[in-house]
Amino acid sequence: MHPLSLRDEEVQALGEHGWFTREGFLGESEARALLVEARACVEAGRLRPAGIRRGADLTLDRSTRGDFITWVEPGEADTAFGRLRDTYTALGEALSAGAYLGLGRFDLQLAWYPGGGERYARHADAFPGQSNRRVTAIYYLNPEWTPEHGGLLRLYPEGGPVDVEPRLDRLVVFLSERIEHEVLPARAPRLALTAWFYGRDAG
Ligand SMILES: O=C(O)CCC(=O)C(=O)O
Numbered sequence: 248m249h250p251l252s253l254r255d256e257e258v259q260a261l262g263e264h265g266w267f268t269r270e271g272f273l274g275e276s277e278a279r280a281l282l283v284e285a286r287a288c289v290e291a292g293r294l295r296p297a298g299i300r301r302g303a304d305l306t307l308d309r310s311t312r313g314d315f316i317t318w319v320e321p322g323e324a325d326t327a328f329g330r331l332r333d334t335y336t337a338l339g340e341a342l343s344a345g346a347y348l349g350l351g352r353f354d355l356q357l358a359w360y361p362g363g364g365e366r367y368a369r370h371a372d373a374f375p376g377q378s379n380r381r382v383t384a385i386y387y388l389n390p391e392w393t394p395e396h397g398g399l400l401r402l403y404p405e406g407g408p409v410d411v412e413p414r415l416d417r418l419v420v421f422l423s424e425r426i427e428h429e430v431l432p433a434r435a436p437r438l439a440l441t442a443w444f445y446g447r448d449a450g
């Protein structure tokens with residue numbers, strides 16, 4: 248696994264604004280290898296409609312959240328998914344060392360929006376005070392993205408909304424408790440691999 252270091256401006260942006268993006272995170276050929284594996288999962292029917300958690304209940308409300316997901320488990324070392332797990336492990340370590348975030352394990356999810364206008368309404372990935380998700384890292388796999396395809400990630404930091412185009416090989420990292428966000432309607436297939444890092448004390 249190659250070491251991963253955060254740039255000063257990334258650490259600074261995370262502290263000050265709660266988010267940063269990095270272009271060319273893995274490079275084109277690794278991004279395309281991930282895209283092949285992600286598409287194969289979709290075509291094999293591995294993905295399921297995503298639900299929304301309300302208290303203890305998981306409900307399906309497709310107008311609020313229209314993506315399809317699967318969890319990517321450890322143990323696929325010689326695959327692009329396995330290499331991405333290693334890279335996210337290194338990212339968690341770099342965030343802990345550079346930004347004092349004290350991160351432990353993470354969950355990894357593949358999400359697919361078919362492209363018929365599905366969205367994910369504004370939400371936070373974690374709620375302040377609970378020891379749960381601390382950092383969200385999303386890696387996009389959409390090689391021919393254009394503005395007509397929609398599916399922008401809209402972040403709501405203090406100071407007003409920011410849109411992130413879900414382009415191939417782009418990483419976005421934000422603080423799960425602090426940054427609300429939404430996915431605007433996707434008008435073309437949209438793929439992303441998201442890691443949620445838990446605090447070290449989360450078990
Ligand atoms: O794919 C994205 O850009 C964000 C998805 C999201 O907010 C989530 O799965 O919690």
Ligand SMILES: [Fe+2]
Pocket residue numbers: 370371372428
């Ligand atoms: Fe989210």
